[in-house]
Amino acid sequence: MNASLGSGPDPTPPTARADAGVPVRQRLAELRGPTRPPHPLDARALAALAANPGCERRTLLDGAGVDKAALAAALGSPAPYGQSQFAFMRGNAFEARVKSDGGTELLRLLGVADPEAALTPDVSAAGPEGRTARTALALREATTAKAWTLLDHPMLALEVAGTPAYLEPDAVVVHPDGHWTVVEIKSFPMLDGSADPAKVGAAARQAAVYVLALERVAARVPGAEVGHHVLLVCPKDFSNLPTGSVVDVRKQLSVTRRQLARMRRVEELAAALPGGTSFDPSGSTEELLASVEAVGAAYAPECLAACELAFHCRGRAREAGAVEALGRSVRGELGGLSTVAEVLDAAHGRAGDPADPAVAALRRAAALRAEALAARGGG
Template sequence: MTRSLDSRPGARPGTTAPTTLRQRLAELRGPSVAPLPLDARALAALAANPGCHRRALLDGAGVDKAALARALGSPATFGQSQFAFVRGHAFEARVKADGGTELVRLLHARLAGAAAAAPPPGPDDVRIPDLTAAGPEGRTARTALALREATAAGRWTLLDHPLLAMDVAGTPAYLEPDAVVVHPDGSWTVVEIKSFAMVDGSADAAKVGAAARQAAVYALALEPLAGRVASGATVRHEVLLVCPKDFSNVPDAALVDIRKQLATTRRQLGRLTGVADIAAALPEGTSFDLCLADDGRTPRRPSGELAEALDAVAPAYAPECLAACELAFHCRARARAEGSVQTLGRGARAELGGLTTIESVLAAAAGEAGDPDDPAVAALRRAAALRAEALAPCGAEPVPAARKELPCH
């Protein structure tokens, strides 16, 4: 049950009628704007940057961040090309051909222990149930029924694009994995099919990490379902990642352990319940409504007002946001204008401790500010001294570099 905002810490006093979280998020989004549904990519991106209140609030409210970025004059440029989209669909169709037998064989070949001791499935050993139903509620119910029947049947079953439901900050999110395989022992495996290449049995670490975080969202949505639909059903903590082999169209696969991603995603989704606190702390009248014209596309609200509304919510920008968030260019421009060390990356930000601006970093390195006992300040001064020594002419006494000569990027 969603609690009212005025009963939570930091809520605005003086309200007589209770305002639910869902109502408050609708006010932030715009009274006539339908919420943008959350998907696994958005939830995985949240887990990758758990400290960003801005994204947590906007995603929780269902705000269209891409449209907001365009209205601010900082449109996002990332995304999948049409060619890659078509190629990905063609590869997925090939992986699932022959009634899913080849896909299940790939999974069986990479299993260990007792699961691998069982004979590989034959052409008639894999069942693909029909998941067709009307509406998202109907499809999720049909998926739950198919999982129950497959677990009870004790045979290989491939669910092609099942629909799963997850409650996120009081809002239902519908998630659609590429596939879920039910094993004869009643366990379930999430399958992720990607179009990036797997060369000599390994793939790009960043892309594999993104796929693992996305698969973790699906696994979390399956966990409560496993407890409800069948006794003994379990969701495996290893997902099957299927990719093209050596730039060909032949599928290759690997099992990816997602226990770390599961813990991170579970913790971050739990923190989304704090969206109520973030919303309650906003100034009165804050809204991200674009006030679209009659054509449904042209925003009528001044970009300055939208920027002011965004500035009321703390971001946690990092260069990695450029590949995952529609507002990354706007947040980067703000961080650069403020001289924030966030532009240097999460690693540098963590090492610098209480030094939050590049100006303070340069001052500390030059010995003009900062506590000498602070480990970050001491490390900066040591680095500046070593740099000055390296740049000094041969035989000359090292001279500390001026602040303007110190690197800031």
């Protein structure tokens, strides 16, 4: 259930170099704090990055392995982001229920006639690189064996913005015909055959990251094919009985692939920072604030559900009167107007080109509002 990577080696590439000639591994270690281990990337973080690839702040902080929750707390803007301990325990208990008896119930959800005959190879190894290699070998052997195979918590690798991320899906099932299916196990209920669309969407975006990473492995395995339909397993109604639903993630996969490819490389962002920049939460608030503001952000209200720094970024956006704080759709409608003050001036005729469609629409809306208020007052 937990897609986190756990502890592991520094994910930054050892051979890349910053402009000043300092190895990127060393530079990023300096950014997060020399004594602080890198905070690993996971599928949820990558899905959030794909949803907002223009946010260089998150790209750099995630790529450098900065603990954004600790950084947000040090800045005075902690965010209640992430699962509660109760939800975490409930999720682990449900996953254990789904995978009990060698995953026979999970395999039945995929229509396996004799789930007890399925292979369940051990994919454990030392470190994330070892587990990634062991997973790739197990997938190759399962595809060659042409037998139902269940891989419990395999590990996959995916390079994003020049930084490798190690990903751990709940399970991957290999079909006898060489088809690979990602299994995503969630503890939210499926009532009368359907679940909360927002939660299903989040699960689909996370699963798309796993599919993308699996495609890299399948490209080196003859006869392998990664399915773009994943199996979502949830509790049925109000019970603890698992039920499955096939989710098409082709749209999420396409968006994730395109958005992740657009991101700037971490070493480029790090090289552009002024000397002395540090995101070590043990530093002073003034120094941390200057460091964070040295990297551009692309705040949107959706960040509140996906990023630990969202409350800090929202506060700064509101202080600046940025229209981004009102949402991406509003920002898109306002054209070149970037602040709330500019919008108000344009609406009341104090600024702006009347030929600009955004300005014309604002003035029309302001006139209609004035007429409505006048009519209400006159009545």
